[in-house]
């Protein structure tokens with residue numbers, strides 16, 4: 001029963017691979033009415049030694065719950081057990097989580113609070129309905145609880161990075177209010193609900209639609225021009241990087257090591273996306289240039305930055321989700337990396353947005369589609385430039401910086417090809433075209 005539920009869940013990373021549930025451990029219970037049982041599910045991939053852990057909180061009922069039909073998982077603990085629903089989609093079940101933050105430990109789980117915020121323990125829970133790698137629930141307009149789905153024992157960088165930035169008084173993140181843990185597992189993060197937030201990706205798409213509505217005009221001439229926002233985002237990211245540099249230990253790595261990692265990742269990506277093969281030589285040439293750079297400063301960074309991880313609020317841009325790339329093992333996500341990786345992530349997003357809108361419109365009128373493709377490139381260039389200029393400030397971009405940045409942008413586009421092939425195959429042409437363009441000589 002759990003297999004079927006996992007296979008259809010957006011956050012499950014093993015879609016398309018044959019797997020079995022090889023173990024289930026109960027981490028704790030909350031409740032009653034309904035009782036919530038928090039399971040740690042081990043997934044093993046057939047024919048390999050790969051396995052992963054997923055968190056599955058289940059709300060248990062004796063009678064069918066029509067309102068939760070879409071969230072039905074099966075019966076627990078056995079075929080004749082209670083009816084089990086995905087607890088995250090059940091506001092009554094999630095109220096138990098919020099209440100539990102009023103006590104240091106409940107039902108085998110520990111609920112840790114960060115001092116400084118008076119939590120509204122009675123706020124109404126509403127599940128977040130957007131696309132996510134994890135599962136979030138909003139509590140009124142007070143707090144958001146994100147339950148991590150894929151679990152790796154040890155430190156969760158989303159929690160530890162938010163903690164440090166909250167303590168440093170950063171104005172560019174949602175304040176950390178607390179977290180949920182069991183044994184050495186970080187299970188969830190409670191943070192400030194950003195009341196006036198608009199998703200950066202949605203804002204960018206709206207800007208592109210404005211542009212396409214008047215495709216005879218330039219990006220700077222239409223109402224929804226995004227460049228000033230892109231510039232503010234550049235300033236915000238520079239401040240976040242400075243705060244992370246001050247708070248976490250940094251070091252240096254050689255360009256040769258970085259280049260080797262990128263080249264290896266490309267070789268592995270070609271196995272998943274054979275259409276990358278014609279670009280390998282040119283991409284490796286980009287990485288070879290990086291190999292000539294010595295002593296690249298590395299530090300704690302975001303690790304998977306894109307416009308969907310940015311929120312525009314009345315108090316400026318905020319950055320969310322410091323978990324790093326979901327596909328990378330935790331040990332790698334915790335390693336310091338170059339801030340250029342984050343910059344590259346946003347530059348790629350400025351490329352994605354107009355091409356995603358253009359793709360969704362199709363090419364029923366070839367002339368219009370051609371004009372839109374032209375405007376798409378213009379929009380992307382304009383916003384990349386505005387963002388980068390603000391990020392770099394007076395120092396500007398040196399030749400060395402440009403070498404690093406170019407390699408990180410190509411590496412990100414390669415990563416995106418694998419991500420899209422596994423998660424949204426119809427979007428694969430966007431990063432594939434990106435790799436082709438970025439590596440063309």
Ligand SMILES: Nc1ncnc2c1ncn2[C@@H]1O[C@H](COP(=O)(O)OP(=O)(O)O)[C@@H](O)[C@H]1O
Pocket residue numbers: 128130131132133134135136144146174191192193194195197199308309311320321323
């Ligand atoms: N503190 C917050 N306040 C309001 N909305 C938020 C907050 N944090 C995240 N969100 C919204 O939830 C979405 C998913 O959050 P994110 O941390 O990226 O989750 P995931 O790790 O599951 O991808 C974000 O894109 C944003 O729209």
Ligand SMILES: O=P(O)(O)O[C@H]1O[C@H](CO)[C@@H](O[C@H]2O[C@H](CO)[C@@H](O)[C@H](O)[C@H]2O)[C@H](O)[C@H]1O
Pocket residue numbers: 131132133201304306307308321324325326345348349350352353416419
């Ligand atoms: O938000 P996550 O940490 O789960 O990040 C993953 O999913 C992202 C998509 O939701 C993916 O981002 C890619 O698509 C975005 C548009 O949907 C685009 O703005 C990004 O530039 C592009 O990389 C991200 O790569 C992946 O790790």
